[in-house]
Amino acid sequence: MTHDATTAPRWTREELQAAFAQGYEIGRAATARGKVADYIPELAKADPGAFGLYMLKPDGETLSFGDAETRFSIQSICKVIILAAALKLRGFNETFSHVMMEPSGDAFNSILKLDTRSNLPFNPMINAGAIETVSLLLPDLGFEDMLACARELCLDPSVTLNEAVYNSEAQTGYRNRAIAYLLKSKGVMSADPEQTVDLYFRLCSLSVSARSLAGLGLVIANDGIDPFTGRILIDPEHVRTIQSIMFTCGMYDYSGKFSVNVGVPSKSGVGGGIVCAAKGPMGIGLYGPALDSFGNSCGAVKAMVHISQALRLHVFEY
Numbered sequence: 001m002t003h004d005a006t007t008a009p010r011w012t013r014e015e016l017q018a019a020f021a022q023g024y025e026i027g028r029a030a031t032a033r034g035k036v037a038d039y040i041p042e043l044a045k046a047d048p049g050a051f052g053l054y055m056l057k058p059d060g061e062t063l064s065f066g067d068a069e070t071r072f073s074i075q076s077i078c079k080v081i082i083l084a085a086a087l088k089l090r091g092f093n094e095t096f097s098h099v100m101m102e103p104s105g106d107a108f109n110s111i112l113k114l115d116t117r118s119n120l121p122f123n124p125m126i127n128a129g130a131i132e133t134v135s136l137l138l139p140d141l142g143f144e145d146m147l148a149c150a151r152e153l154c155l156d157p158s159v160t161l162n163e164a165v166y167n168s169e170a171q172t173g174y175r176n177r178a179i180a181y182l183l184k185s186k187g188v189m190s191a192d193p194e195q196t197v198d199l200y201f202r203l204c205s206l207s208v209s210a211r212s213l214a215g216l217g218l219v220i221a222n223d224g225i226d227p228f229t230g231r232i233l234i235d236p237e238h239v240r241t242i243q244s245i246m247f248t249c250g251m252y253d254y255s256g257k258f259s260v261n262v263g264v265p266s267k268s269g270v271g272g273g274i275v276c277a278a279k280g281p282m283g284i285g286l287y288g289p290a291l292d293s294f295g296n297s298c299g300a301v302k303a304m305v306h307i308s309q310a311l312r313l314h315v316f317e318y
């Protein structure tokens, strides 16, 4: 392995294999400390002991451990796809005239500062910011367009809508509706709040696997280019913006500590997934529905701490 500041790190197959195999074991053992999300019955059904890990490189090299093909709902990780789509459709200036790019220091579904301190949501990775960003997609893009976008960015044509999760989200999403109506009342949102939350609920309910998240992570880590077709899926300037916001805001209220300890642009969801856009470049997708108190997969966080240290993946480490 080289640590030359001018070249990307390179690992032998054995080094990669060892780091991921150990990370997988550490992560799987840590699942016992977490609890699956239960705000909707569909998520409560997940097996708390499930754990999967998938790594994908542009040369097609892969590593797969455990429940890497199990499907689960993408939940908050869709916020990355929403941001990419909004930047493409509306551009940087218009997008960031509707949402800021500051860590909030509050829970992902908090409404507090939005009402008392600022009209604009703090960043696109919290619910208020993602809901506002979804509103920017309407009326030009609907669910089918966004499903196509998700399939493309995840390098996975099998991404589908989990209807049961969607129905549960739609039936119980009062806080998200409150956020949308608050944004509307402040004149920040132009779209219809009901249509906006409906698209947001559908996008949270996309069914992915650790493997799909590795695809998404790879596209982001590879400057927005699908390495297998050469197509530019996200403008490189937008990729830099997305990675910066994932780095500072992607792991809920644990984002600071995760950036220090892992140092890889990542985003998690309460379905138990984490997407990581790592050096190499490589995409890493993780799945472990047992969550810690911040809402991040316990096992996936522990696995990433180990993998990042073993392969020197921290963005500030050369």
Ligand code: GLN
Residues within 6 Å of the ligand: 074, 075, 076, 077, 108, 109, 127, 169, 176, 204, 268, 269, 270, 271, 295
């Ligand atoms: N559907 C969830 C919500 O909007 C997503 C939350 C999450 O993954 N943090 O509350």
